[in-house]
Every structure is written in C-alpha cells, then in structure tokens.
Amino acid sequence: MKDLVTALSLRQSLHSFQDTGALRIFYGPGESEHSELRELAIDLFRGSDHDHFWITQWKSISSSTLDAVCTFLEQQFKSTFGSAVLMDRSGIASESDSRRIRGSPPTGRFGVREWGVPYLVQMENTKHPGLFLDHAELRRWLVRTQSGKTVLNLFSYTGSLSIASGAGGASRVTTLDLSKATIEWAKESWIHAGLAPEAGDFIYGDVFEWLPKFKKKNLQFDTILCDPPSFSRSKTGTFSTKKDSVRLHEEILPLLKPGGVLITSINSENVSERQFLEDIRTAAERCDCHLRVLSRIDLPPTFPTGMDLNARYLKGFFLLKLPS
Numbered sequence: 508m509k510d511l512v513t514a515l516s517l518r519q520s521l522h523s524f525q526d527t528g529a530l531r532i533f534y535g536p537g538e539s540e541h542s543e544l545r546e547l548a549i550d551l552f553r554g555s556d557h558d559h560f561w562i563t564q565w566k567s568i569s570s571s572t573l574d575a576v577c578t579f580l581e582q583q584f585k586s587t588f589g590s591a592v593l594m595d596r597s598g599i600a601s602e603s604d605s606r607r608i609r610g611s612p613p614t615g616r617f618g619v620r621e622w623g624v625p626y627l628v629q630m631e632n633t634k635h636p637g638l639f640l641d642h643a644e645l646r647r648w649l650v651r652t653q654s655g656k657t658v659l660n661l662f663s664y665t666g667s668l669s670i671a672s673g674a675g676g677a678s679r680v681t682t683l684d685l686s687k688a689t690i691e692w693a694k695e696s697w698i699h700a701g702l703a704p705e706a707g708d709f710i711y712g713d714v715f716e717w718l719p720k721f722k723k724k725n726l727q728f729d730t731i732l733c734d735p736p737s738f739s740r741s742k743t744g745t746f747s748t749k750k751d752s753v754r755l756h757e758e759i760l761p762l763l764k765p766g767g768v769l770i771t772s773i774n775s776e777n778v779s780e781r782q783f784l785e786d787i788r789t790a791a792e793r794c795d796c797h798l799r800v801l802s803r804i805d806l807p808p809t810f811p812t813g814m815d816l817n818a819r820y821l822k823g824f825f826l827l828k829l830p831s
C-alpha cells in the first residue's frame with residue numbers, strides 16, 4: 508500500500524482534506540506501477556458524519572487487493588470511515604451499477620462540500636456518484652468569476668457546473684441535458700445548495716434541438732459550458748466528438764455574447780487536442796466569429812500523470828469571443 512500512503516500524503520500537503528469534502532485520493536494510472544493498483548481510482552465523498560469511498564476499477568482486480576485497499580482506508584480514516592463502494596468498469600461488468608464492498612453508504616443522495624459549495628452525490632444504484640472530480644478546478648473558477656453573469660450549461664449531467672456558477676453569483680443559469688433523471692438531480696442539487704429557484708432554468712432535451720430554438724429567440728449568454736460525452740444517441744441522431752465537434756460549435760458560437768467566454772472540453776482519447784482546436788477554429792470561421800484562446804482546462808493535481816503529458820485525457824479550452 509506504499510503508493511496509497513504517498514498519494515494520501517500528497518493530498519495532505521495540498522491541504523485538500525481541509526478545503527474540500529470531495530476529491531480523488533488516488534489515481535492509479537498516474538500514481539502506481541503496481542499491476543493492479545494502477546487500474547484503480549479512489550474518490551472520497553465526505554458526508555455530514557462519515558467518509559464514503561467510491562472505488563473505480565478499469566480492469567478486474569483480485570478480491571485480496573480490494574480487501575487490502577478497504578482495510579487501508581478503514582485504518583487511515585479510522586474515526587470517519589463510513590463505506591466503500593466499487594464501480595467495475597472492466598468488460599461486461601461496466602453495464603452494472605456500483606456495489607457496496609465495505610460498510611454502509613447513505614441511502615439515496617447526500618450532501619458533500621467542495622471548497623464550501625454543497626453538491627448532492629449518490630453511492631449506490633448508480634454508475635457515477637454525480638460529481639466529476641476532474642472538473643474541480645473549473646468549478647472553482649466558476650465560483651470565483653460568474654457574479655452577475657448569464658450561463659448556459661450544455662450536457663450538464665447533474666448540474667455541478669451550474670451549481671458552481673450559481674454559487675458564484677450568476678444572475679441566471681440554464682442547465683440542459685438529455686437525461687430526465689440527471690436534470691431532476693440537478694434541480695434537487697440547485698435547491699439543496701440554497702440557490703434561488705427563479706435563477707435556474709432546467710431543460711430536459713437534446714442540445715441539437717434546443718440550440719436552434721435559443722438562436723431563433725436571439726438569446727445570448729455571457730458564459731457557455733460545453734462538456735459532451737464521446738458518443739451519444741438521441742432523436743436527432745448520433746453525436747460523436749470525433750465527427751461532430753464542428754457542427755456542435757457552429758450551433759453554440761452565435762449564442763455567446765461578444766466578450767463572453769466559452770469553456771469547451773472533451774474526454775475522448777481518439778481526438779487529439781490539436782484536432783479539437785482545429786474543429787473549433789473551423790466552426791468559428793463558418794460563423795464569422797473571432798475567438799481567442801485564454802487557457803487550457805487542466806486536470807487538478809489530484810489527477811497526476813507520469814511524464815507523458817498525452818496521458819492527460821481531458822482536453823479543453825477557455826475561449827473569449829472577440830467583438831466583431
């Protein structure tokens with residue numbers, strides 16, 4: 508468990524445990540050479556009285572290793588350990604939901620705080636806890652910058668980027684996702700975070716159906732967030748980041764105010780950062796829109812990789828729309 512000890516002391520030196528109750532405490536691909544541990548990630552979700560651990564495995568791990576990991580967590584987090592659940596993303600098991608392997612997770616959703624902002628997460632009967640920890644830095648940026656802004660959050664999932672924007676004082680946040688269940692979760696989280704109901708619009712629908720409607724109404728936003736899955740299927744057809752990023756950004760760019768910021772990202776291994784930027788550039792040319800790259804979206808230090816920067820799978824940019 509040497510690699511886990513090193514990982515925990517890194518988090519301690521980053522002061523992460525004091526600042527946030529939701530963080531990745533171990534990222535195997537970047538923090539271990541061990542044949543099994545490198546196939547694991549461990550996320551901590553600190554509830555009101557106990558710590559709950561979401562363990563993801565990308566390849567099948569022996570039960571003795573999993574057992575040793577759980578015992579290590581129990582010992583390290585002695586007085587606060589609540590439970591560990593396993594999400595198996597190896598082979599056919601990746602179709603199933605998470606399952607508890609130690610202790611008792613809370614029933615249903617429960618509150619955690621990331622740098623003071625409340626979110627609702629869930630450990631069981633789900634494939635994901637509801638909070639993508641790799642977007643932690645983006646949420647922190649939104650909390651610091653969105654005061655008085657209008658925000659459109661596309662492919663919102665459980666709306667964590669909307670809640671961060673709302674917590675940062677956004678005047679209105681529109682949250683859109685194709686899954687009814689996650690839009691309901693996003694609404695519930697918005698209320699849980701104490702945000703004004705009238706400042707949040709929640710839309711269950713397809714981005715490709717709704718963006719033209721917004722354009723027709725001449726709606727424009729100060730900030731647009733776009734974080735699609737690599738592939739999805741809806742009534743309007745299929746979407747893939749490899750084939751459809753130009754089309755997607757052509758729909759989005761007219762909805763951004765001049766002086767506004769588009770934060771757009773992908774998690775696709777089969778699209779290079781260069782290709783992604785090229786697709787955005789093509790879309791901007793077609794819309795006669797001038798963009799400036801402000802910076803990259805990066806993974807937080809709790810997702811370390813080795814010396815290979817290409818192993819940093821998240822690709823994304825902050826882009827400023829220049830007045831024409």
Ligand SMILES: C[S@@+](CC[C@H](N)C(=O)[O-])C[C@H]1O[C@@H](n2cnc3c(N)ncnc32)[C@H](O)[C@@H]1O
Pocket residue numbers: 637638639642661662663664665666667668683684685686689712713714715734735736739740741746
């Ligand atoms: C990668 S997740 C987004 C994560 C989110 N940005 C966050 O930080 O929590 C992708 C989401 O896109 C949604 N989605 C997929 N296709 C869509 C479409 N055509 N229109 C709207 N939402 C879609 C899925 O339901 C899923 O919730």
